[in-house]
Amino acid sequence: MKTVAMVLFPDFLLLDMAGPMEVFSVANRYLKPDDHYQLITVGTEHGPLLASNGVRVLPDRHIDESSPDYDLLLVPGGPGAYNEKHPPLLTWLQDAVRRAERYGSICTGAFVLGHAGLLDGYRVTTHWNYLERLIRAFPLAQVESDRIYTEDRNLITSGGVTAGIDLALAVVAQDHGKKVAQDVAKVLLVVMKRQGGQAQFSPLMAAVAPHETPITRVQNFVLEHLDQAFTVQDMAALANMSARHFARVFLREVNMTPMEFLQRARVDQARNLLETTELPLKTVAYKSGFGSVRHMRILFAQKLGLTPAQYREQFS
Template sequence: MTERRVIVIGYDAAELLDIACVTTALEAANWQGATTRYGVRLAAPGGRPVTCGTGLTLQVQESLERVTGPLDTLIVVGGIGHEAAAGDRSILGHVRRLARESRRVASVCTGAGILAAAGLLDGRRATTHWEWADELAARNPAVLFDPGPIFIRDGNTITSAGVTCALDLTLALIEEDHGPELARRVARTLVTYMQRPGNQAQMSVFTAAPPVADGLVKRIVDRIKGDPSADLTTATLAAAAGVSERHLTRLFLRHVGRTPGRFVRQARIEAAANLLASTSLPVAVVAARCGFGTAETLRQAFVDRYGIPPSRYRSANASTSAVSTSADAPTARA
């Protein structure tokens, strides 16, 4: 093989970041010495320019109708135009045709809706942007949509979550093709973290904070995130808030979408994940700093949440500048 042919399918109102994350990461792999270079081409119906959802226009290199296999990888991106694309019989026909001629097929974000409409996800597990998962699942009952993971691989088909998760997907493809060292070099080139595990949750308690308007809930959330090693039982938190445990639970369910206990557990896991990726602290120390008590308790929590133990998470995500264990090492504070 002299080149890995990669076709990225765009269409009107496709998401620019979906396209850019894929194409830039693959070209970076070429710059960083991929043993078999990626030949990346953007294709669209009629070879017409793609006007992205942001209003910017991209020139394409291929007419979708004229692309032929064999291909290494076929990638369908998402965007606000995905519904129209999923209803276009011509686009779906060419997606099906090229999928048969591709070693693997992938989608980014709502591009999964196009693969599903083409019948390529029937009976498979798939993911997409969390905001669209329920709607795509309702439209495509033969597909097992899971809104949780960053990306899901089922056979030779890989679907990813929304927007910048395209970067996680592409780094994973590079690692699969060329090994982890090249993937790490690409991540460093792009000034991003090494890819997250595919089963890492899309939504984080640190990015999905409750509305600031509810002062009591925000105060308790800040207390949890500020010191995950503290006594954070529901009883203790309720006492700090000056309300009953039952009332605090009702407030958390209303404003955060989970009970105080579940929120605390997620916050502790994410704090531990941050320390594992950014420091070289022993797992037992990370466990203590994040409120798990023992390394085994932390391991069980990681396996339950991510499907992998802390050691594997660290090996995949550790920063090259991770500091050594010392009294000055970062705490788990968010």
């Protein structure tokens, strides 16, 4: 029997807890009793804890009363994960993960692990909307932006919210085989492997900084004229810089190359048109500056793991 412990704290996201725990619970229907998952909730406070949606949950144990010898130790996300540090929990986690077979986080629970010093040197992910914040907060972690979940040695982290279900299904598949995980996925009406990564659900391009600089002026001009062709030299001329100097400054200020920015902007423009209009793919490609449906399809496959037609079918 494997023990799965979910650590709870004030203002946690209830779905981050309930989704993965339901996966393990349903898996027990298909497993022999000796192979069952034992599910435990561990709280940072005595008594019920208030989730971010207002629901109160009474943990099975308090961290001071809990033996940390768990097979899998998970931390959910929520406002309490990225806005608070919970010092007693951080100290407890530092000891608990050394004694656990595996540990991980759901969504923004990665911030709790980060504050405990447990992400340094690992490949990790979190909700797409908090990726930049995670990168800034924990520069020694290798943050992957387009993953539903990421495994690195005994650490497993997931993207936003429902990606915790994907994480739990992956654990079940590793523990008991793909057939059991598929049976659980069917009961929960989810797919075992989603097309594309979590970037398909998120804007790919970071917002242009509000203060005006030569670089932000170029960004805004490009965004307003995406149907036009641009080279690095074209963009550098708009900033009155040499191409080499412009590329260096752009990378430093935007954390991506000029051409990466242009590609992401074109993909975002196309996504918006696919979601909100019924324009033919050829027109979408033209308005987004791809030049051809083929080029748009190639970029969509690289960035989203989907074709434009598949994206429209899923999100329009």
